[in-house]
Every structure is written in structure tokens, then in C-alpha cells.
Amino acid sequence: MSIPKDLLYSKEHEWVKREDGKLRIGITDFAQDELGDIVFVELPEVGDELELNEPFGSVESVKTVSELYAPVSGKVVEVNADLEDSPEFVNESPYEKAWMVVIEPSEQAQLDELLNAEAYEAVLNDEE
Numbered sequence: 337m338s339i340p341k342d343l344l345y346s347k348e349h350e351w352v353k354r355e356d357g358k359l360r361i362g363i364t365d366f367a368q369d370e371l372g373d374i375v376f377v378e379l380p381e382v383g384d385e386l387e388l389n390e391p392f393g394s395v396e397s398v399k400t401v402s403e404l405y406a407p408v409s410g411k412v413v414e415v416n417a418d419l420e421d422s423p424e425f426v427n428e429s430p431y432e433k434a435w436m437v438v439i440e441p442s443e444q445a446q447l448d449e450l451l452n453a454e455a456y457e458a459v460l461n462d463e464e
Contacts (some may be wrong), residue, residue: 345456371397377416410439
């Protein structure tokens with residue numbers, strides 16, 4: 337299972353990548369593996385506001401529908417439209433092709449609550 341060291345993670349299995357003051361967000365390799373084959377991704381619109389720990393979309397697999405939870409608050413400035421036609425990217429490439437949204441964070445301090453790769457790996461080990 338892949339846990340890139342340069343990302344931050346939430347306990348709800350979202351990853352966050354810092355990019356020039358913005359944050360790119362997706363779901364982790366662990367999350368996509370648990371969900372199984374992804375068949376549909378529902379994402380917010382550009383301009384929507386995300387609230388910390390509140391649902392901002394969902395991922396539907398052959399097994400279940402799972403909500404996506406905002407790891408930080410902020411305004412959506414970009415949405416990965418490719419996932420509409422190719423939801424399988426979530427399974428194939430959770431950290432590259434399957435990013436979900438880019439936001440402008442409204443509260444930088446919330447980033448301090450996220451986990452580094454080692455801490456996220458510890459969370460996963462506790463769940464087993």
C-alpha cells in the first residue's frame with residue numbers, strides 16, 4: 337500500500353498536497369482499496385465552500401457509497417472533471433490522476449491537525 341511521504345492525511349483517509357498556497361485533495365490508496373472498484377464520483381462545484389470534517393462529495397463502488405470528508409475548510413477552485421468519465425482513476429492512480437478538488441484553505445491552522453505519513457500509517461495499523 338502506498339503512503340507518499342510528501343502528503344498530509346486525515347483519519348477519514350483523505351490526502352492533502354500543498355501547492356503554492358492551495359491544497360489538492362483526494363482519497364488514499366487504503367481508502368480506494370477498501371471500497372473496491374469505483375464506479376461513480378460525485379464532487380462539489382468550483383466556488384463551493386468546504387467545511388472541516390463535513391461531507392463534500394461521495395465515491396460509489398460496486399460494494400458501497402462512501403462520503404468524502406473535508407480535511408480542511410476552504411473554497412473549491414478546481415475540480416477533477418476527468419473523474420466524471422473515468423472514476424476508475426481512483427483505483428488506478430489515487431495520488432496522481434484521481435485528485436478530487438483543489439481548494440484555497442480558509443484556516444491554515446487546520447493543516448496542523450492533519451497527519452504525516454508515519455502517523456497515518458500508525459492509524460492504519462490500529463485499524464487492522
